[in-house]
Amino acid sequence: MQIAIALYPGFTALDFVGPYQVLSNVPGCEVVLCAEAPGTVTDDNGLLHVAVEHGLDAVPAPDVLLVGGGPTSRVLAAAEGPIVEWIAKAHEHTTWTTSVCTGALLLGAAGLLDGKRATTHWSAYDELASFGATPTEERIVFADRIVTGAGVSAGIDLALTLVGRQFGPMVAEAVQLGIEYDPQPPFDAGSPAKAGPEIVELVRAVTAGT
Secondary structure: OEEEEEOOOOEOHHHHHHHHHHHOOOOOOEEEEEEOOOEEEEEOOOOOEEEEOEEHHHOOOOOEEEEOOOOOHHHHHHHOOHHHHHHHHHOOOOOEEEEEOOHHHHHHHOOOOOOOEEOOOHHHHHHHHOOOOEEOOOOEEEEOOEEEEOOOOHHHHHHHHHHHHHHOHHHHHHHHHHOOOOOOOOOOOOOOOOOOHHHHHHHHHHHOOO
């Protein structure tokens, strides 16, 4: 099974690293990182530089497509450029087409979410709705073979859920144990419903325009 994870300048690292860590541990899965063109792709902090060997055209028909989010996802969605075109065409062949965080905006720009329930980072619900989707606060949302995950850290949950669906719970649980994914956060502020209003406004201010 070929799993294509698409990167672009300004990606958020955990959006792809979390799913990559899960999926690369599944026997029989080939994880391929791809971008508009082969070369170095830099994250949204300008600190992580990933060497990508494959252009989008090198993986035209993956079994699983995954695209993460990042500040530039909004720009790329509006531009409807090469990555959006690739998503639309590759989706014709995929078993699963997936996104993490604002990567859902790219699926929306590709015309895949119109009339479907989907999720993304909580700060981008309105933008997601502009593509005809119905935003939900669920962490992982299945709409036929399209799977969307909420913000950033939800990529790990999305990947484990996908492994469970495709290969069975035992494989997913083994991978989860292998990476010792046993969340015990020090604070209970991981969603707008749990965080105090001052924290929500702080994060909203920081993410505005990104």
